[in-house]
Amino acid sequence: MGGIQVIDIGFGQDMTNQPENVGTEPNGLHEAIRTLTSNLSLEMVLQQVADLSRELVSATYSALGILGEDRSLVQFITSGISQSGRGLIGDPPEGKGILGIVLNEGQSLRLHDLNQHSETAGFPANHPPMKSFLGVPIIFKGKVLGNLYLTDKIGADEFSADDENIVTLFAAQAAVAIENARLFGTETRRSSQLDVLNLMGRELTRIFDLDRLLEKVSELLREGFQYQNVQILWVDLENNAIQVRALAGSVEGKIPLGDRRPLDRGIAAWVARTGQTALCNDVREDSRYYAVAGFETAAELAVPVMVKDETVAVINVDGAEPYIFDDSDVKTLETLADQLAVAMENINLLSQQQDQSQRLAVADERDRI
Template sequence: MEPLHTARRLSAAVLAVSNQLTVPEVLQTIVDTARELAAAEYSALGVPDEDGSFAQFVVSGVPEEQQEAIGPLPRQHGFLAVMLREPEVQRLDDIRADPRFDWWPAAHPVLRAFLGVPIMSGDEILGALYLANKPGGFTDEDTELVRVLAAHAAIALTHARLYARNRELTIAEERARIAHDLHDAVAQRLFGLRLTAQAADLLIDRDPAAARARLAEVSALAREAAEELHAAVLELRPARLAEDGLPDVLRKQVQILDRASGPTLVFHSGEPAVLPPAQQAVMLRVAQEALHNAVRHSGAHRIEVRLAGTVLEVADDGTGFDVDATLKAGRSLGLRSMRDRACQVRGKATITSSPGGGTVVRLEVPGA
């Protein structure tokens, strides 16, 4: 392969790490580039989970129909597991002849020449790049090219991990703030209830009608306090998508934010769609991300959440922003996170905004 072409393909893969692409798109670019530059028939990138399988497994060279015939994501066995335990490059003329080779499903392509390169962050193995079936076998030059791509895959995965941790902290802080606000609101209700009850006690002998009016106020205040406490419990426990369904979970969360924050929040729901659990979870997380941004950063007076079938929209009348400029400046991982989540379930997330024109976050996912 011409050196200039190789340099350009490497440059494109490296730029993908810092571009607007989501993590799955970056990993796919890296896998495709590795297969092309090493002249391999197949390539893949695996990121392990904690249950003996893979959180992500990106493939190049295997048609989609064949991937479906192969079945679900592979378990960590054979050379897949070797690459996740040992931080050395593995280069073999025929993977089937190695005693560590295990097996593959019936629909799996037959692999011969093999090159495996770990994806490292310091001493930690984040995943591995796998290449197979190069005529004549893999060379030292192939190994060095794939090492470069593995290093940039490590950068993308590390950024994603850091963002996830930061987002968890932000969510915890936000939940604590909401709980504090709700506690204050309930405390005010109870203080008012106590004063009204005392007033009714003073009036009960000399003005029974006024006392009954005060007791009616006590009943209303008690009901409102109970509603606030119920809202606090709903917010501070995990969403029960399986039991309550996505529309009800979203409606409750919008109601909670409407009580606890400045803008007016409104929820609209059309005919509910039957969605797999993964799609429901992504729609909920994207809605939470969009609501978090709108409540804290948009300066909006009104925020509307619409759920109709497989489409979710969160729209605000806030200050808006330049989406392209924000993404290029790398200042909004939240926008990338929403697109990343959508990509995980083959959905599409779009963010439409302009300075002074408010913001609309739209997510569409495939149905069941």
């Protein structure tokens, strides 16, 4: 938790450098910030940002758009619209039109009637009508994390300058709360990864059947790290292919064990050929990606299992959303690959010793005869 940045709301601090006229709702703002910063669950923080901002300025609807590494909207959290209503609207917006203005310019936008703006993209079917609009970016250390969108001011025709100031202050604290929750999630995840690695280390010393070993590793990876799919593929140089030897996740039942793939197609095959780790957080942008019939993936990470400088297997994990892997995933899988390589060598040595013992036993029996 050493990396978590905890903010001091500073109720007694000098507010002279803050936006003017924010004093109209100081208690509500301070209470909203208290509520927001009391939680370290990212999912809950994001929903609270949407809910609390709507309450702060009496908006009928609010939404929080979160950006991915490619600056596209990867999450869109709403408040004021029921789950059934969201379902009727369909897919979330892509960050175009008026939403895109706040997204691209990183500045607030306040409109009396969003329908009259030249950049209005219109609403999809079943979307509630909206008129007044307030959009505010959420910025952390100069980087736009996302944007807050509020519509339909209750009790007035439009949002005021005070409303904009209040939401701007709230957005600044929301940025810190979001980063804190992300850091906390990362630290928690790393701790979980270390626990799973330790567990795997113990398991790897107890299993002396290769197929069972690979099966156990894929299961522990899937359960411990919540990867969508885990595959362990054997490198078959004789047949110029990689072969699925173990798998876990939604891919089970869709790809059979023993399935072979050409050694010149796909990210896992590239790892098998080069002996290098491949991190692909958006498969749409990676020419090495090869779609396998039966399931879809958005991000993929593959690491080599090396025995005596030769790639003998590949650990391949994937996710349903882009940009879900980071350096901790890479380090964890590479560490596991090293452990697995040692375990495989031990199994091979044990097998050789057993074969030698059997040969000696047969020779002794012949001598006695």
